[in-house]
Structure formats: structure tokens, C-alpha cells
Amino acid sequence: xxxxxxxxxxxxxxxxxxxxxxxxxxxxxxxxxxxxxxxxxxxxxxxxxxxxxxxxxxxxxxxxxxxxxxxxxxxxxxxxxxxxxxxxxxxxxxxxxxxxxxxxxxxxxxxxxxxxxxxxxxxxxxxxxxxxxxxxxxxxxxxxxxxxxxxxxxxxxxxxxxxxxxxxxxxxxxxxxxxxxxxxxxxxxxxxxxxxxxxxxxxxxxxxxxxxxxxxxxxxxxxxxxxxxxxxxxxxxxxxxxxxxxxxxxxxxxxxxxxxxxxxxxxxxxxxxxxxxxxxxx
Numbered sequence: 001x002x003x004x005x006x007x008x009x010x011x012x013x014x015x016x017x018x019x020x021x022x023x024x025x026x027x028x029x030x031x032x033x034x035x036x037x038x039x040x041x042x043x044x045x046x047x048x049x050x051x052x053x054x055x056x057x058x059x060x061x062x063x064x065x066x067x068x069x070x071x072x073x074x075x076x077x078x079x080x081x082x083x084x085x086x087x088x089x090x091x092x093x094x095x096x097x098x099x100x101x102x103x104x105x106x107x108x109x110x111x112x113x114x115x116x117x118x119x120x121x122x123x124x125x126x127x128x129x130x131x132x133x134x135x136x137x138x139x140x141x142x143x144x145x146x147x148x149x150x151x152x153x154x155x156x157x158x159x160x161x162x163x164x165x166x167x168x169x170x171x172x173x174x175x176x177x178x179x180x181x182x183x184x185x186x187x188x189x190x191x192x193x194x195x196x197x198x199x200x201x202x203x204x205x206x207x208x209x210x211x212x213x214x215x216x217x218x219x220x221x222x223x224x225x226x227x228x229x230x231x232x233x234x235x236x237x238x239x240x241x242x243x244x245x246x247x248x249x250x251x252x253x254x255x256x257x258x259x260x261x262x263x264x265x266x267x268x269x270x271x272x273x274x275x276x277x278x279x280x281x282x
Contacts, residue, residue, distance in 0.1 A: 001083055003091045007099070007140045010092050014050070014141070023048040026143035026170075028134060031055040031093075032072035032188030033081045036178030040147040041085045043175055052141050053082060054092040056099065060106040061129030067274070072191045092141070099136060106132045111161045117250040118243055118265050119154050119276070130155055131162050138168050146170050151177045151185045153263060153278045154250060177278075179205065185277045192273050200236055201270055207231070208264050208279045211242075215262070215281045220244040220253040223264075231268070240267040240274070244281065 004010040018024060025048030027040045033055075044051045055078055062068035075093060082089050096104055106128040109115070115127040138146070148156045156174045163170050178186045180198075183205030190198060207230050214223045224242055231239035244253045247261040256262070262281040267274060 001079070001087045001089060001091065003079065003093060005093055005095065005098070007092075007094060010052075010090070011140060013090070014052075018050060022050055023145065024050045024052060024141065024143040026137070026141050026146045027051075027053045028137050028146065028148075029053060029055055030057045030071065030188065031078050032074050032191055033078045034178070034186045034188065034190070036149055036151070036186040038081060038085050039178050040149060040175055041082065041089060043173070044145065044147050045086055045089075048145060050090070051086070051088065052090045052092055052143065054094075054137055054141070056092075056094055056133070056137075058099075058129060058133040059096060059104055060100075060132055061126050063123045063125055070192065072188055074191075099133070107135070109162065111158050111165075114154070114158050114161055114250050117154065117245065117252075118241060118267070122240060122267065127155075127158055130158065134159055134162060135166065135168070138163075138170055143170055145173055147173050147175055149177060150174050151187065151276065151278065153247075154265065157247075157250060183209070185275075187275060189273055189275060193270060197236070197270050197273075200234075201268075201275060203230075203234060203237065204266060204268055204275060204277050205279075208242075208266055208277060211244075211264050212279055212281050215244065215264075220256065220262075227266070236270060238269040240269060242266045247280075 025044030027044055029037050057071050059068055108128055109131040120127050160172050163172055182202035184201045207227055211223050211227055227242040231237055243265045244262055247263045253262055263278055264281055265278050267276045
């Protein structure tokens with residue numbers, strides 16, 4: 001397995017092994033890898049002759065300095081997990097200076113309003129940071145296909161919009177959410193939970209699964225009121241938001257329309273650790 005710490009070395013290597021017949025698959029991550037990340041790698045391996053994973057904790061997408069400081073960094077363990085999938089995967093683990101070249105600031109992006117909902121509303125500047133790093137990594141790796149998990153569904157839609165608006169020649173592939181046995185969506189932030197917190201956090205998926213059943217019979221407002229009530233009963237959890245939205249526009253659902261696809265989105269704090277999840281309601 002090859003590990004590169006600078007974009008210059010990675011680009012040089014990719015140029016030496018790629019041609020018009022090769023296909024590059026790319027999985028961008030912030031490390032602290034779990035089975036969800038590995039499932040993205042496995043999907044990439046099925047469809048590409050060259051496979052790259054990046055491990056880079058991107059400072060410009062954090063609006064909370066404490067969250068950035070506490071984000072788990074486990075490169076050695078990550079490499080072992082990657083090896084368990086395949087020795088042929090190329091790892092790109094650059095420094096902040098290598099990526100940002102001394103100017104650690106975000107570019108501003110217009111995603112046609114996708115950035116103003118949910119995560120964008122509660123994390124100002126977050127999607128400018130996401131767009132900046134994804135665009136930069138796409139320019140460096142030049143993948144044919146890039147793989148993202150649907151847990152961050154808003155991010156997935158924004159990356160697709162980025163690729164479309166900036167005419168970046170990358171096929172963006174959304175992959176299913178990987179869950180722990182109790183239903184909790186796998187996330188690098190789960191590593192910061194105690195075993196007891198991790199067990200209790202099953203309430204998140206349980207509640208949005210109930211919301212999905214209710215949505216077949218009730219209005220979006222009635223379902224939202226149900227979720228709010230459920231989390232008021234949970235003293236260990238603080239509900240930041242729950243929103244039912246149109247999958248395409250991410251605009252809140254005020255009245256159900258036949259033929260539209262809807263999705264529920266949730267963000268919850270557990271002992272200051274922020275967890276998100278989503279579920280299709282159709």
C-alpha cells in the first residue's frame with residue numbers, strides 16, 4: 001500500500017500509472033475510519049482500476065474550534081483498516097499547509113440555496129469549507145468516480161451541485177448508510193461517545209424510523225411535533241433540529257405533494273457531541 005503526504009508526490013504517481021483506459025475511484029474522508037468508510041472503498045474497488053482514499057481533517061468546514069480540536073485523528077489505525085480491504089489502495093494524507101499552501105481560508109460557493117438549509121443554517125460557512133476542500137481534492141486526484149455516504153445527504157447533494165455548476169468531470173456516487181447493530185449511523189464522532197451513550201443513541205434511528213411510519217398517515221408538522229416530544233423525554237439528548245424536506249431542493253415540506261421524494265433530517269447533541277442522521281420517507 002502506498003502512502004503520500006504531498007499533492008506533488010501523489011500527482012506524480014497517478015500520472016505515471018494512469019491512462020485513458022484506467023479509471024480512478026476516490027473516497028474523500030477525514031479519517032477515524034469505520035465500516036461505513038470501508039464500504040465506500042469496497043464500492044470503489046468494484047468499479048475502478050486505481051483507488052485513492054484521502055485522510056484530511058479539513059479546518060475550513062468547522063465553525064466550532066472545540067469540535068475541530070477534538071476530532072479524532074487515528075492515521076495508523078486507519079491505514080490498518082484500509083489494508084484489511086486491499087493493499088492496492090493509495091492513501092493521501094496531506095498536511096493543512098500542503099493543501100492550502102499557507103492560506104487556510106474557504107472559497108465562497110453558491111449551491112442554489114441547498115447550503116441554506118439544516119446543516120448550513122446551524123453551521124455557518126460549513127459548506128463553503130466542504131466545497132473548497134472537495135473541489136481542491138478533485139483537482140489533485142482527478143477521479144472518474146467519487147464515493148460519498150448518504151448519512152451526510154445534504155453534503156452529497158451539495159457535492160453533486162458543485163460538480164454540475166463548476167463542470168468538474170467527476171461522477172459522484174451516493175452509497176447507503178452503514179449502521180451499528182442498534183441502528184446508530186456509523187460516524188467518526190461515535191468514537192467520542194461512552195459505551196453507555198452509544199447504546200442510548202439508538203433512540204435517534206428508532207425515532208426517525210417511527211417518523212417514517214407516521215409520515216404515511218400524518219402531515220410533516222404532526223411528524224415533526226412527534227419527534228420534538230420524543231426528544232424532550234430524553235434528558236441526555238438535545239435536539240438541534242428535525243426537518244422533513246424535499247430530497248431535490250432540501251426545502252422544508254409544508255404540504256405533501258404526490259410524486260415528490262421526501263427525507264427526514266436530524267441533528268442531536270449527546271454530551272456536546274453532535275450526531276446527524278437521515279432517512280428516506282418514500
